[in-house]
Amino acid sequence: MNTDTQTSPQTMFTETAISRQKRHIENVMRVFLFVITSLMIIPLLLIIGYLFYKALPVLSLDFLFTNPKDNMRAGGLWAPFLGTIYLVVVSLLVSAPIGVFAAVYLNEYARDNWFTRITNLAVVNLAGVPSIVHALFGVGAFVLFAGLGESILAASLTLAIMTLPVIIASTTEALKAVPMSFREACWNLGATRWQTIRRIVLPNSISGILTGVILQVSRAAGETAPIMFTGAVFYKAIAEGDLFAYNIVEQCMALSLHLFTISTQVPDVTEGIPYGTAIVLVGTVLLVNAAAIVLRVYLRTRKKW
Amino acid sequence: MKNMHTNGNNGSQTTPIIEISDLKVHYGDKSALNGISFDVYKNEILGIIGPAQSGKTTLLKVINRTLEFTSQTSIEGSVKLDGVDISTIGDVYGLRRRIGMVLPLPVGLPLSIYDNVAFAPRTAGVRAKSELNEIVERCLQQAALWDEVKDRLDTLGTKLSGGQQQRLTIARALSHQPEILCLDEFSIAVDPVTTMRIEDVLDTLRTEMTILLVTNLVQQAKRLADRTAFMLNGDLVEIDTTDVIFSDNPANQATYDYVNGNFG
Known part of the structure; x- marks a missing residue:
């Protein structure tokens, strides 16, 4: 230590006005940011708590496994519940593989040329298209042009088109998270692009890819507009408790549309039923998200770096 | 540093395994190599020294054709491996397996x-x-x-x-x-003890293969290389036996300055 300077051991650690001010600002910012973040939790708790409170009188297993009755003024949710599951599963069976493979191509193979740029532009713009426009596209392309009629298949394909760009974007992010140096090391060892992808890139991005895909479940389950003209109906009775009660070339009920109908179109609905429907809709989505988290934790424990 | 004196060119090692002639590389409009030519002899350790941006890494990427993974690059001139122009080799994966590549940062x-x-x-x-x-x-x-x-x-x-x-x-x-082992500044992220262990490894490998040692430590080239090339801004300034490069009178003044640390 140079004793000629001002910072002698005695004065070095005493607080100056500037350092005190910095410390205060630091504390204020920490508290401020914490409070803002905490605000996130409040709406979620209020929504779920309120829904539960209102729905309590109708919630039971029967509510889930019986069809609506008396022009939807009573009864349960079986037909719309199963319909939503059909729509979500079929749409993801289409959009997940296409989206993931497209993202692998765009991120791992595509060179920076006009085709890649146009594709990326299309993906970004497709993600920004409002869902009602997807609905109109679905009516034109699947219901009328492809001749699928109003059916689960047409509605699912419409949902697939809607979720596709987001799946491509989230998969791209997951692939980019795998360090470039891993790929270079593989190429230097004489591996092809596909060998590199299969042995290194995909095993180390699969958790991120699946998370992105599964997050689209909640979107597919929650959207009303894309399905109301392409395959969802106000009312349709199906065999109760039979998981295969729907045929994918026929129409179905769906939770989101059902909620809309009984809240706005049908007078004198038992008060708890719309809230119960909302609970089941939110519950289904949360259940799938929880499954996604479990899967991700499992895959992350196997992550290698 | 027990291998300090094992280097020095031995006259029989003059069969070229790599022949580079008038190699030019551009990244977009930017030139990375402006027409360099030299041979690499079988079973020699060729040290390649030079400051950053001198084109050393690009040169290695051309040799194992991994530059092809970078877009917007153009390559002119020719690189021959055992007399065959590498750009005509159909099995590029086989070519890459004939060349071992070690990058600056360790990648497990x-x-x-x-x-x-x-x-x-x-x-x-x-x-x-x-x-x-x-x-x-x-x-x-x-x-x-x-x-x-x-x-x-x-x-x-x-x-x-x-x-x-x-x-x-x-x-x-x-x-x-591989027949050829390329090391690109392998010691940049390892401790001095490991560096010396790896230098020992290279010294034992010199009988089995040709080694291209790109290094930012000029003393490393001096310790290991039979011949040393000095590159600067995409040009090959000088290539000669390590003894000449590190002597008091290499052919080029810039080489002398760089090797002796009074560059620029």
Whole structure:
């Protein structure tokens, strides 16, 4: 230590006005940011708590496994519940593989040329298209042009088109998270692009890819507009408790549309039923998200770096 | 530093294995190599020194054709390997396996130590367990890593220390039995002790293969290289025996300045 300077051991650690001010600002910012973040939790708790409170009188297993009755003024949710599951599963069976493979191509193979740029532009713009426009596209392309009629298949394909760009974007992010140096090391060892992808890139991005895909479940389950003209109906009775009660070339009920109908179109609905429907809709989505988290934790424990 | 005096050009090592003539590389509008020509002799250690941006890494990427993964590059001139222009080689993956490549930062692939070394043989189609075992042991031995990891070959390569990962990288580069080993500033992220262990490894490998040693430590080239090339801003300033390059009168004043640390 140079004793000629001002910072002698005695004065070095005493607080100056500037350092005190910095410390205060630091504390204020920490508290401020914490409070803002905490605000996130409040709406979620209020929504779920309120829904539960209102729905309590109708919630039971029967509510889930019986069809609506008396022009939807009573009864349960079986037909719309199963319909939503059909729509979500079929749409993801289409959009997940296409989206993931497209993202692998765009991120791992595509060179920076006009085709890649146009594709990326299309993906970004497709993600920004409002869902009602997807609905109109679905009516034109699947219901009328492809001749699928109003059916689960047409509605699912419409949902697939809607979720596709987001799946491509989230998969791209997951692939980019795998360090470039891993790929270079593989190429230097004489591996092809596909060998590199299969042995290194995909095993180390699969958790991120699946998370992105599964997050689209909640979107597919929650959207009303894309399905109301392409395959969802106000009312349709199906065999109760039979998981295969729907045929994918026929129409179905769906939770989101059902909620809309009984809240706005049908007078004198038992008060708890719309809230119960909302609970089941939110519950289904949360259940799938929880499954996604479990899967991700499992895959992350196997992550290698 | 017991190998300090083993270098020095021995007259029989003059069969060219790589012939580079008038090689020009552009990244977009920017020139990275402006027409360089030289030969690499069989079983020599050729040191390549020069400051950043002088084109050393680009040169290595041209030789194993991984520059093709970078977009917007153009290559002119020719690089011949054993007399064959590499741009005409159809099996580019086979070409890359003839050249071992060690990059500046150690990269343990997110696989077990065993799988790291077995990666290249497997991609080339080797399936027999006994053969893979033999390759893994031989390469880890050659890279002076075997004794430290032989009891935990199923540990992740990414969990090793930086110096161990760099030796793992060298073991991996040797796993496909290359004729040429290229090292690109391998000591940049490893401690001095590991650096010296790797230098010992290279010294024992010099009888089996040709080594291109790109280095930012001029003393490393002096210790190991038979000949040394000095590159600057995409030009090959001078290539000669290491003794001449490090002598008081190399052909070019810039070489003298760089080697003696009074550059610029």
